[in-house]
Amino acid sequence: MLDTSPLTAVVERFADRLRAMPQSRLQQGAAAEALQLARELSARAQRLEAPAGAAPARTMPDAGVFVVGDQVAVAGADLAEALRTADASDVRAASDTATAPSEMLDEAVALVEQAEVRATR
Numbered sequence: 001m002l003d004t005s006p007l008t009a010v011v012e013r014f015a016d017r018l019r020a021m022p023q024s025r026l027q028q029g030a031a032a033e034a035l036q037l038a039r040e041l042s043a044r045a046q047r048l049e050a051p052a053g054a055a056p057a058r059t060m061p062d063a064g065v066f067v068v069g070d071q072v073a074v075a076g077a078d079l080a081e082a083l084r085t086a087d088a089s090d091v092r093a094a095s096d097t098a099t100a101p102s103e104m105l106d107e108a109v110a111l112v113e114q115a116e117v118r119a120t121r
Helices: 005-020 023-049 068-085 088-095 101-120
Strands: none
Touching: 005 023, 005 068, 005 101, 023 068, 023 101, 068 101
8 A cells, every 4th residue: 555644744734724824815816726726636536536437527616715725635635545545557547647656646745735835925
């Protein structure tokens, strides 16, 4: 099984920062950035968990600026679990390339780190 603690750590850090942000900061774009990240993490998890040819991924709803920290946390935890339990063939089928699970994990960590930088500048 893949150690997904790097993803879990960056997701929790970013989610905590979002939860602590004032409304004005969230409305200035941090919430939109976080929602976009949550949707991407959720879509990746759904692709890993769905059998080939399954229905398209469901889009995470916009539940408001005060919820995005929780949405990032949930989507990140879902992806971490999907990666932890997936085997290499699941990951390759979900990513359209010959991506190893560890590479997909690294990509997800980088996505979260980049979104955090954009949301907090």
